[in-house]
Amino acid sequence: MADKPNKAVNIDQLLGQLNSRTEPEADRSATSKAAVRKHWQQTVKRQQRQRRVRFQWAMAASVMLMVTFSLLNMNHQQGPAEPIVWGTLLAASGQVNIQPPGQHWQPWQPAQSIVSGSRIETADDSHLSFRLADNSQIRLAAKTLITTADQSIFLQRGQLYHDTDEALTAAPLIINTSLGEVQHIGTRYLVSKQNNQLTVAVRSGEVSIHPVHQTTPGQRLIENQVMAMTDQGTSNIRPISKHDALWDWTFQAQPAFNLHNKSLHEFIQWYARQTGLQVDWQGLESPSKRVRLQGNIENMNAEQAIQTVFLTTSYRYQIANGKLQISQQKK
Numbered sequence: 001m002a003d004k005p006n007k008a009v010n011i012d013q014l015l016g017q018l019n020s021r022t023e024p025e026a027d028r029s030a031t032s033k034a035a036v037r038k039h040w041q042q043t044v045k046r047q048q049r050q051r052r053v054r055f056q057w058a059m060a061a062s063v064m065l066m067v068t069f070s071l072l073n074m075n076h077q078q079g080p081a082e083p084i085v086w087g088t089l090l091a092a093s094g095q096v097n098i099q100p101p102g103q104h105w106q107p108w109q110p111a112q113s114i115v116s117g118s119r120i121e122t123a124d125d126s127h128l129s130f131r132l133a134d135n136s137q138i139r140l141a142a143k144t145l146i147t148t149a150d151q152s153i154f155l156q157r158g159q160l161y162h163d164t165d166e167a168l169t170a171a172p173l174i175i176n177t178s179l180g181e182v183q184h185i186g187t188r189y190l191v192s193k194q195n196n197q198l199t200v201a202v203r204s205g206e207v208s209i210h211p212v213h214q215t216t217p218g219q220r221l222i223e224n225q226v227m228a229m230t231d232q233g234t235s236n237i238r239p240i241s242k243h244d245a246l247w248d249w250t251f252q253a254q255p256a257f258n259l260h261n262k263s264l265h266e267f268i269q270w271y272a273r274q275t276g277l278q279v280d281w282q283g284l285e286s287p288s289k290r291v292r293l294q295g296n297i298e299n300m301n302a303e304q305a306i307q308t309v310f311l312t313t314s315y316r317y318q319i320a321n322g323k324l325q326i327s328q329q330k331k
Helices: 006-080 246-253 264-275 302-310
Strands: 085-093 096-099 114-115 119-124 126-131 137-140 145-149 152-162 173-176 180-194 198-209 219-222 225-230 235-239 279-280 315-320 323-328
Touching: 119 126, 137 246, 152 246, 173 235, 180 246, 198 246, 219 235, 219 315, 246 264, 246 302, 264 279, 264 302, 264 323, 302 315
Parallel strands: 152 173, 279 323
Antiparallel strands: 085 114, 085 126, 096 119, 119 145, 126 137, 137 152, 145 152, 152 180, 173 180, 180 198, 198 219, 198 225, 225 235, 315 323
């Protein structure tokens, strides 16, 4: 019986030893599990980030593909860019041909649109007028050849007349020739390139002239001045009246005045402006507003037009020294 206490002591010792061995094992197990869990969580997060990056790149690529497809589709639907309309034909007489860019020469058509880069040629006894986008007007004389460009005209040969009076704001326009360039400053002016001579005349306003010869200084012409310059660079400036014969062809090259139900007063005002004459009404300005006109003066020169109109009225006219004098026929 003396051995039982010893056995009890031994069991207690054994239990203490066992407990001392199992507790650390539990701690190590918990620590290991925590480490494993943390590693797993980090791995999952890393994989999620990688998936998000791949998804974002895929979305970006899809968007770029859609944008590229849309642009290609729009370009396919829109086709090539439309040419810029440079002017609209108003009137023409005789043989006038127009060559749009990349096309063959073709006869003019009423109200035809003229695109930038077109060539226009008038034959003998022909003329042409067209309106630019700024509402100014260009008139071409017979035997004239031009090429249109953005805000410029190349005058290879012949004569042109530019009238900016009806333009709300006249756009810049340069007339280029082989001898120099002409630029207007709100005006009515004429440019002529014949053989080896350049002639510029100003009816109203101003123009600047820049010769191609570097040794020849630029010139500025004002109202009632004309300059002639040769291919050698020599030039001279002289006075010119608004009714000089140099302007005669510009009357017939313009669109005809529509007489239908217009007053004699309206016609006289228009006629005086186009011919550069001053009107002496002699007290008949107000009565002339009550005279109504009919008929047609298309393709008539200045003399034929005024004769035709006054023959249908009880009024008379006389032109002398730059004045258009109005009188009434005696009954």
